[in-house]
Every structure is written in structure tokens, then in C-alpha cells.
Amino acid sequence: EGQLLESGGGLVQPGGSLRLSCAASGFTFSNNGASWVRQAPGRGLEWVAGISESGDRTYYADSVKGRFTISRDSSKNTLYLQMNILRGDDTARYYCTKDQGWESSHWGQGTVVTVSS
């Protein structure tokens, strides 16, 4: 079944940048689409971005479009989320997911991003 392990979260000031990584093990990640989903403290789920198997198509929520970039490196079996111009409302746990079709069939445990001065 495999595992997804996110990293790269932390505390960043408003306006700053972070790059999240998601390393897959036990399966070939590039055989599937992938997504990032976030959850602010005490709140519901918010789909953030998605990418196709080959990486040639990307999709974004309006709230992050132009600030976040999703990408993948098949040679490293890894998914990324580059986050720029971070704001307080980007504070959340960010989950990496493997997509089966268009739904998220497997989830990592997430990495926490806190945007605060």
C-alpha cells in the first residue's frame, strides 16, 4: 500500500516562503495523480492543489493560485508544494495525498505550517 511522508513545515513570517515535500515509499508515485489538502486548526478540509501523473497538468484553489506551485520529481518519487507570499490564513496542517482517479485514496500524516510574526 505504501506510505507518504510530508516534511518542510514550520514557522514562517507573513510574506515568507516555504517548500513542502512529500516522499512516497512502497509504490511508484508517478503512476498516480497527487494533491495537497490542508486543514486549519479546528476547521474542515480544504483542497489546495493537484497534479497529473505526468506532472504536465496542475490545478489550484483560488485561495492559493499565483502564490503556490505544485510539482513532482519522479526520479525521487516525491511531490512538492512551493508556497510564496504566505499569509496568516495559510496556517494549517498540509496533507499530501495520492489520487485514485480524482479522489484522494491515500494520505500522509501531514506537516504543520504556521504563518505568524
Add this chain to the structure above:
Amino acid sequence: EIVLTQSPGTLSLSPGERAILSCRASQNVGNNYVAWYQQKPGQAPRLLIYDASTRATGIPDRFSGSGSGIDFTLTISRLEPDDFAVYYCQQCAYSPRTFGQGTRVEI
């Protein structure tokens, strides 16, 4: 974007009872690409149902999904103690793949 509205916000039930959770979309969800997830405190969500009615691998048959168009339902036929959690629907037909706000099933 498609807005999903889940109801009720909280469902208070006892083990053995049936739970019926609703998810209504602001517009038609093409191909009935609706998924349901379960999330327990401190855990990542888990996929239960996709394509509105197909159970994901390893999901017990007391979970069932139905619906089409704009109205979708998750039914838990007989609640077990492990089922008390928050449930989210998601439409996967159009980008952005929006989630509902969740329904909490509590004892």
C-alpha cells in the same frame, strides 16, 4: 466553484443506530464524482466512498453511498463505536475539488 453543503452539522446517535448524512452541491456534479472521507481526532482522513457509491478498499459494507446530480448521501447502517468521527464529502468532477464543511457523528 461548486459549494458543497453538508447536513446536519452534528448527528447525535447511539451504537447500532443508522446514520444518514447529506451532501448537497450548488450545481450538478458531473459523472457523480463524489467522495466521502472519515476523519478521527488527530488522524488523517480516510477515503470511504468514491464515485458516489463505490466503497474504497477495506471499507466495511455498513458504509454505503448514494445519490446523483446535486444530492448525495452517506449511510452507516449500524453504527459501531469506531464510527464516531467527522465525515466530509468532496466533489471531484471539477477544479477546485471542493469539500463540504463536515458532519460530526457523536454519541
